Amino acid sequence: MSSIVGARVVSSVRPSAPPGRDLVEEPRRALLAVRQNESRLRENEERLTRALAHTNTLILDQDALLRYTRIDPATPQTERAIGHTDEEVFGRVEAASLTAMKRSVLATRVPMREDVELVVEGERRIFDVSVEPICSASGEVVGITSIATDITERKHAEEARRAREERIREAQRIESLGMLAGGVAHDFNNLLMSILSFSELALTDVPAGAAVCEDIERIQIAARRASDLCKQMLTYAGRGRFQQKGFDLAELVREMPRLLEVGLPKGVTLRYDFAQGALPIAGDATQIRQVIMNLISNATDALGDAGGVVTLETGLVDADAACLSQMRFGETLDPGRYVCCTVSDGGCGMDDLTQLRMFDPFFTTKRASRGLGLATVIGIVRRHGGAIRVESQPGQGTTVRMLLPCTGKTA
Known part of the structure; x- marks a missing residue:
């Protein structure tokens, strides 16, 4: 039988921290955490600054x-x-x-x-x-x-987009009005030709000097006036007669002062500022002459009874895309050299609504007017592949600038 004669006990005991050590380590850890947070904040701040830059x-x-x-x-x-x-x-x-x-x-x-x-x-x-x-x-x-x-660039881009969309809508509206006016004018003109033809036949069937002859002649006069109206509407629609050939606009306008000054109202003066040298374009000289006369007629009307000065200027301009984009029909044109014709006055001016409708057929602010003068202008300018711009403010006058492609040669 055996017996236990002795025993040994083995134990492991972690030495205790020196008194006060925790009191030292805790602030150190807190300080380290603060410095790490400050470092991260500085990094984030630097990243934000770089991003904002x-x-x-x-x-x-x-x-x-x-x-x-x-x-x-x-x-x-x-x-x-x-x-x-x-x-x-x-x-x-x-x-x-x-x-x-x-x-x-x-x-x-x-x-x-x-x-x-x-x-x-x-x-x-x-x-x-x-x-x-x-x-x-x-x-x-x-x-x-x-x-x-x-947001300056963004605002300017938005304004340019809105202006471009407005010009597209305006072009579509003008095209629709042109199709309508052209169709009506064409059909109506055919009816007028019948009226004129039968009135001519009627005159041959009655004795000369008969009382009815005067009535038939009045019918013919009214029919011819209506026919002229139809021609203006067809011109607005771009469907009028068009004889294209090269000519010098400078020579054309130099021949116009006597014609223009014949019917000037009292107190209105025409001032001319013609460029030196040739201004070669291709188109119908008669129609371009009509455009200038219509613009000057509107300018003199804008001066009213007070009178004033109407200025007719001509010249050559190098129009870039930005310049053309500000003009009616300009966005479809290529940058380059253009013949410029400008008519300006110091009259009553126009508000935005009037400017929006001023080229519409039969729109007028004058009592004794059919409202086809400026409609004819826009039709002729469009037919000649040109562009037009109107600048006006109520009480500050109006400036109308027309650009026509410069051909570099005349017939």
Whole structure:
């Protein structure tokens, strides 16, 4: 029988930390965490600054007195604004709407967003500005933060797109009116030819000097006037007679002053500014002469009883795509050299609605007018592959500029 004569106990005991060590390590770990957070914040801030530098956006902080305290991304230009208000940076008048918006946010604590126009480095720019209040821990409003994005190019692109769409709609409207006017004028003209033919036959069937002869002649006069009206409508529709050949517009206008001045109202003076040298174009000289006469007639009417000066100018211009895009029918033309004819007056001018309809057939603002003068003008210009532009403001006169392709040679 065996017996236990002894035993040994083996144990493992972790040595205890020296007194006060935890009190030292805990602040160190907290400090390390703070430094790591600060480092991450700096990295994020640098990334945000780099990102903002490649955009058209600024983030701006201002105190309760609307003095700038911080602007990101920082540039030499933005640094100069620190410590100043919008009125000091842009001027009181220029910054009026922006300052009013920011003061409203300070007073109401309600965020606001508006498009604001400002002159920056001598250039007028458009900014999308959103403003929000900055509140302290106690809830007191201590300033504002703004996000301003330069949307100038976008606004200009939108305006150009709207203008282009409006010109397309206008061209479609003119084309539709032209088709309608041309169809009606063609059919009506055929009826008039029948009336004239049968009236001629009627005159041969009655004795000379009979009382009915005078009535038949009046029928013929009315029918011829109606036929002239149809020809104008056909011209507007681009379906009138057209004899194209090369000629010199400079020579044509130099021959016109005596013709133009015959029927001038009292108190109206014609001033001429003709370019030196030839102005070769291809087209119907009679129709171009009619365009100039119609434009001058409208200009003299615009002067009214007060009278004034109507100016007729000619010249050569190199029209680029931007210039042509501002003109009726210009978008379909190629950039290049054009013969220019301009008629301007200092008369009553026109509002936007009148300008929109001024070339419509039978639209007129004058009592004794059929409203086909300018409709004929637009039809002839379109038929000659040209473009036309009207600039007018109520009370500031009107300028009508016509461009016709320069051929470089005359017959």
